Amino acid sequence: MDYNSGKLTAMKYNPVSSYRIQFSGSFTLNDLEPYVDYLNKLGAGSVYASPVFAAVPGSNHGYDVTNPGIINPELGTFEDFTRLIRTLKENNTGWIQDIVPNHMAYHYENPWIWDVLEKGPHSEHFSIFDIESYVDGKKEKLMLPFLGSNQNQVIDNREVQLSMNRGSIALKYYENIYPVCFSTFRSIFRPHMDSAPDGLYNIWDKYNLGTAGIEKDFLNGEWEAAKKQIDNLFNTDEGIQSFISNVLSGVNDNPSLLGDILSGQYYDICYWKETSQRLNYRRFFTINDLICLRIGDRQVFEKHHRFIKELLSGNYLTGLRVDHIDGLHDPARYLHDLRSVAGEKTYVIVEKILEQGEDIPSVWPVEGTTGYDFLALVNNLLTSGKDYKLLLGLYRNITG
Numbered sequence: 274m275d276y277n278s279g280k281l282t283a284m285k286y287n288p289v290s291s292y293r294i295q296f297s298g299s300f301t302l303n304d305l306e307p308y309v310d311y312l313n314k315l316g317a318g319s320v321y322a323s324p325v326f327a328a329v330p331g332s333n334h335g336y337d338v339t340n341p342g343i344i345n346p347e348l349g350t351f352e353d354f355t356r357l358i359r360t361l362k363e364n365n366t367g368w369i370q371d372i373v374p375n376h377m378a379y380h381y382e383n384p385w386i387w388d389v390l391e392k393g394p395h396s397e398h399f400s401i402f403d404i405e406s407y408v409d410g411k412k413e414k415l416m417l418p419f420l421g422s423n424q425n426q427v428i429d430n431r432e433v434q435l436s437m438n439r440g441s442i443a444l445k446y447y448e449n450i451y452p453v454c455f456s457t458f459r460s461i462f463r464p465h466m467d468s469a470p471d472g473l474y475n476i477w478d479k480y481n482l483g484t485a486g487i488e489k490d491f492l493n494g495e496w497e498a499a500k501k502q503i504d505n506l507f508n509t510d511e512g513i514q515s516f517i518s519n520v521l522s523g524v525n526d527n528p529s530l531l532g533d534i535l536s537g538q539y540y541d542i543c544y545w546k547e548t549s550q551r552l553n554y555r556r557f558f559t560i561n562d563l564i565c566l567r568i569g570d571r572q573v574f575e576k577h578h579r580f581i582k583e584l585l586s587g588n589y590l591t592g593l594r595v596d597h598i599d600g601l602h603d604p605a606r607y608l609h610d611l612r613s614v615a616g617e618k619t620y621v622i623v624e625k626i627l628e629q630g631e632d633i634p635s636v637w638p639v640e641g642t643t644g645y646d647f648l649a650l651v652n653n654l655l656t657s658g659k660d661y662k663l664l665l666g667l668y669r670n671i672t673g
Contacts, residue, residue, distance in 0.1 A: 440500030
């Protein structure tokens with residue numbers, strides 16, 4: 274490949290035509306299988322698949338990815354995916370996979386953002402997200418703009434409560450869950466450890482949870498091991514469940530203490546209407562719960578594309594469709610990195626809306642765009658212009 278010219282050589286796969294499939298919990302990988310022969314008869318050279326990676330539970334589109342390293346369990350298993358690919362191949366039909374390098378879901382099911390919320394700058398995943406450089410949990414906290422009213426009202430109304438989650442404590446706000454930091458976990462349990470059940474006390478003692486320094490190595494090592502053991506005990510030992518529930522109930526009944534706990538986190542959970550005044554992370558357009566990535570960082574690129582690379586190496590994918598390419602800091606560099614992973618024979622297209630007279634940058638090593646410019650042309654061809662002035666007049670009367 275000549276990166277300077279952007280020209281590709283030895284490109285063999287050309288789907289000619291593709292059929293867009295929107296996967297969701299109501300149309301899974303297994304649901305597509307009976308239609309493979311139909312697609313073949315239509316002449317579809319390829320399935321163009323919406324994101325199939327783990328997404329927010331109940332997502333009907335898949336662009337709110339929570340884990341790019343696994344198949345969305347609501348769509349099926351990895352075995353279901355590979356079986357479908359084999360069936361398509363037998364019918365000479367390829368698979369163009371939609372990938373989302375610009376953003377992920379700002380959601381508790383996202384293990385990377387969960388870790389950032391719990392550990393702040395000590396998280397091994399902190400550099401993944403496009404957060405303002407001055408956000409460090411001290412000078413300024415990461416904004417979590419998902420409350421329906423101001424924090425004091427939420428506390429007074431008992432809308433935020435503590436609960437046990439993943440071996441530690443979390444703040445529960447309706448269906449949302451946010452982890453508390455280790456220092457909060459320690460401050461809540463330390464006064465009660467003399468009366469704690471043996472199993473819990475043994476873990477507390479084994480990992481020095483009462484005295485350990487809050488440092489990166491501890492939080493990403495001993496604390497992670499301790500949480501797994503606490504989680505196992507909590508789910509299997511009724512005595513420990515009862516003890517922990519009583520401790521948390523005492524806190525939940527104390528609004529003043531709850532307020533102190535909220536103010537002691539690495540994040541600032543706040544009213545969503547405060548967003549425009551103090552947003553400190555990059556989001557997807559104006560959608561607060563889609564947080565953007567520093568995909569231009571090579572380590573972030575490698576981590577985010579690890580599973581995609583495996584799928585390409587296993588010859589499961591014949592093409593890639595890159596979502597929201599203009600959201601990236603350096604689209605050209607990203608596409609060259611992607612091409613180095615995908616190889617020259619993989620069909621790569623980008624989602625880019627070309628203005629009239631605009632051309633796709635010649636240095637981008639891609640086969641083209643998803644065709645919005647062509648679609649606009651076809652829509653005009655198939656739309657009657659007879660009543661345009663009537664509609665324009667109505668529009669102006671309504672909007673002024």
